[in-house]
Amino acid sequence: MNETKEKSYTECFNELKSLVDSAAEGQVEIDELFDKVKRAKELILVCKDKLSRTEVDIELLTRKMEEMQAEN
């Protein structure tokens, strides 16, 4: 999980995408499919987490900009 945290959103999303693509192929063995699905679920959580952090960052940043403007 730690390793994943350091990856960027785009990297995580791309990994997720290719994981889903390969899982959709008919020839995947069931154990492999279990693993892929598990990993994909993990990545979705990571991506969602990154998005909500970004949302908070943007909110803080724009609030700061507006405050600076109001001060002027």
Added chain:
Amino acid sequence: MPYYDSNTHNKIFSLSEVCASIKRTINNRYGSDFWVEGEMLRLNHYPYNGNAFPDLIEKKDGTVVAQMRAVIWASDFRRIASKFKLYHSIELKDGINILFRASIIYDTFYGLSLRIIDIDPAFTLGQMEKERQECIDRLRKENIFGLNKQKILPLLPKRLAIISVESSKGYNDFVNIINSYSNRYAVFYYLFPSLLQGDGAVSSIIKVLEKIRLVYDFFDAVVIIRGGGGDLGLSAYNNYELCKAVLYCPLPVLTGIGHSTNETVCEMIAFHNGITPTDLADFIMQRFVKTDEQLHKTIDMLKLKCANRIENEKEKLSMLDKYIDLLNPTNTLNKGYSVTLKDGKTIRQANQLKKGDRIVTRFSQGEITSIVE
């Protein structure tokens, strides 16, 4: 009556008799009035009784070739002055060319003079317009007409060198507007006092522009502010030397001279003519307001775009999430389906197996091992 000297037999007149004779002659010869063109060297108006005693001259190639005294009686002066006021741009003053209707009068005390009954302001205006046009033509010919317009006015002109008079209405109008924004936008200004109208204005403004040249690094623009003085005495702004000084100013020059007549040359060549001091102050402060608004809009846009982008990503994620649930074998097993494996590999067709094979069947919960019969 004249008398004869008993010794010399000369006919002797008294002074008053001579004067009376001249007066008679002149009255007979110059019974009617006529139009005369001339330069009014000095107006010599005496406000306490309202009379004026202008010195009139005619110049040819710079030298005076004729000179005569004139008189405008108070009642005539009032009428003429109000007629001039209607023209807004001109006043009766020293040094203007005038076309006037006059009669020749002779006074036993003051001698010969022209009594001015009427003045044609259109003529004087025409003369001034001619000078104005000459100034424009000369600046164009010297190819310097657009010099100041090529300067760069910073987006936010924060440091202004003001040429004005502290007590003037125009200056106060201007700084009141600038100051009214001081809680939001800090604009620094410094007043360089100068005469702004009449004969002294030209040399005074030129001198101030020279002063500003020495410190121009400290300023973003020069602002010439006048106003409250009516439309009179504006001819200084059509002066070639003054216009040249404005053109060669190292900073953009903004004018707010405030009048209702023809644009002066100075205003035409200035980087920007704000017309009145109030308009000019608005022009400057609007740059701040607009920039501020744009910044606000940009921040709003940024917020919106970020929110949209994040929403978009969230949707993509939830779609992928749903798709993963479809692929998830656990969900299939939960529905009652099972999967058959041999040596860990999924069996998709019955003919992959033969009698005696050992197979594993996986359910949603647990698995069993069987032998194929």
